[in-house]
Amino acid sequence: MPLKIRIGSRPSKLALAQAAIVRDLLTTKFSGIEIEIVEIRTSGDKISSASLADVGGKGLFIKELEQALAARTIDAAVHSMKDLPAILPEQFRVAAVLERENTADILVTPDGSTLPALPxxxxxxxxxxxxxxxxxxxxxxxxxxxxxxxxxxxxxxxxDGTFDAIIIALAGVKRLGRASDVKFVELDARDFIPAGGQGALAIETLADRKGDELGRALAALNDVRASYETAAERAFLAAMGASCTTPVGVRAVVERDQLALAAMLFSPDGARELSGSLEQPLARDLAPSIAREAGKLLAGQMLARGAAALLGKENFA
Structure with a gap:
């Protein structure tokens, strides 16, 4: 009997495009596999005006998907990695991280203006x-x-002129095929360190499905480099106690035999900032556990330099 996988997705155009990427990868790799994309409207999709910070944070974009996983009405859920909390409940796991898209933020304007040039x-x-x-x-x-x-x-x-400019992730614009019909400039990563996990797609499943046929199929989609980079970023955020409201960016880059990790944190009013970075040599076989240790190390260094005090609290939880 062919493997059948029900992939849960939010109903937005971008979310469905991302679920379709996973579907297409699976059907290309495995002959005879059957894929159904199940649309699930989340609490975050139902809120159009309120600030996410006021109503529960980015977790609202995954709540109903995780409920469907727990009820086994879907087998896997596809998320933008930056929407996932840095620490998942024990019953869930990230089964695979797909090859990463460009992580940059972009400035979209009517005429392609740069940020300093805006009046x-x-x-x-x-x-x-x-x-x-x-x-x-x-x-x-x-x-x-x-x-x-x-x-x-x-x-x-x-x-329509409501805004003179917006800042948005390049990855989503590219996945929707909109990069050629809007005017934008890519923001320098040294000034705009992105959100942890930006540009990456994560496939979430129940933890107890790691060794079954589904787990093995999804593991075949895992990109080692993207998995390593996002493991470092998520470990940093977890160690810092960062939430969706914390003004923090973190980006890990794996190149050849080196991991480079950089982070930027602000006080809520923007009056103070703290940056940190580290480079770590890599073993031939990349191990997420090593990446997580790098993330924890950078967080520890920044906490020792006053990161918690920067936000006026003992931690960021």
Whole structure:
């Protein structure tokens, strides 16, 4: 009997495109496999105006998907990795991380302007505290306004003049095939260290399915480099106690025999910031456990330099 996999996905165009990527990879690798994409509307999809920080954070985008996993009405869920909490409940696991897309943030404007060139009072749309403070660090004259909605909605709000510019992840724009029909500039990663997990797709399953036929099939999709990088980033966030409201960026890059990890943290008002980085040689066989230790090490170094005090609390939980 052929393997049948029910993949849970949010109903947004981007989420469905990401689920389709997983479906296509599986059907290419395994002949006879049957894939069904099950659309599940999450709490986050039902909230269009309120700040996520006020109503429960990014976990609202995965709650119903995890409930469906626990009820075994789906076999796997596809997420943007940055939407996953840094620490999952024990009953769930990340079964695979796909090859990573470009991790950059981009500035979308009607004419392709750069961030420093935007005039005083220019309306910049973003609901990310990290992006808001990174942008103001470069151009203090901006007026930052909240921006919610799917990728198409956000891009439309530049086209209709609601915003003079928005900041958005390049990965989502590319996965929707929109990169060629909007004007944007890629923001320098030294100033715009992205959210942990940005650009990566994660496949989540029940922890007890690691060794079964489903677990083995999904493991075949795992990209070792992406898995290593995101393991380091997530371990850093977990060690820092970071939540979706913490204005922090972290990016790990694996190149040849080296892991480079960089992070940037702000106080809530943006008045203070703290950056950190490390480089670590890698063994021939990449091991996520080694990557996690690197993330914990950088977090420890930044905590020792006053990261907790930066936010005026003992930890970021």
């Amino acid at each position: 005083a009072g220019a309306r910049l749309g973003t609901s990310s505290s990290r992006r808001r403070l990174q942008a103001l660090r470069i151009n203090r004259g901006l007026t930052i306004l909240p921006l919610r909605g799917n990728v198409d909605t956000r891009l439309a709000r530049v086209a």
